[in-house]
Amino acid sequence: MTIISINSALSMRIIKAASCPSKSGKATLTYHVGSDADNEIHFRVVMNTGGGLFSPEWLSLNAIQPALAKAPAPLTSYPLVSLLQGKSTNTPSFLMAALKNEGLVRSLEGKVRGYELIDSAAFMGAVNALIASGVDIKVPDIPASSALKKASTTSSGKKSTKATPTVEAMAARQDVAQIATQAA
DSSP states (O other): OOBTTTTTTOOOOOEEEEEEEEETSSSSSEEEEETTTTOOOOEEEEEHHHHHOOOOOOEHHHHHHHHHTOOOSOOOOOOHTTTTTOSSSHHHHHHHHHHHHTEEEETTTOSSOEEEOOOHHHHHHHHHHHHHTTTTTOOOOOOOGGOSSSSSEEEEEEEEEESSSOOOHHHHHHHHHHHHHOOO
């Protein structure tokens, strides 16, 4: 079986695997922080314990920061939409949860969906230390189909509107969860 992954042309060294709550707090998200050959930092979401679909594509911090900096306040995940190739509406908000967990944005008091940018010096210091250390977390390839399929056929042959994972997605998620647990 051939697995085609999102952004497969990118050669990415995974320097951190972490988990955080979704904005609603109803799910736990697992994400990777990666570094490419030019030491440019990238983020991707790889698992969601809730039912929300997402795209596991890499997104460069060098694209994220200017998009958020020029967006009107209060910040939302909307400026990330145009930076992503995938069509999932959850991916931008899941990435914002990862950015919040990494201390790059914070929630505004009294705002349900509002964020503000935070100085990235502490994050960049930690990431640069990881890059210098040579850390390279090995994970299985995340297939483009790791997001859930929207419709599947039930045993009676009828279309189900309930989201169900593919076998490949379930195996990839188990592998990623195990690696994330080991890396933590």
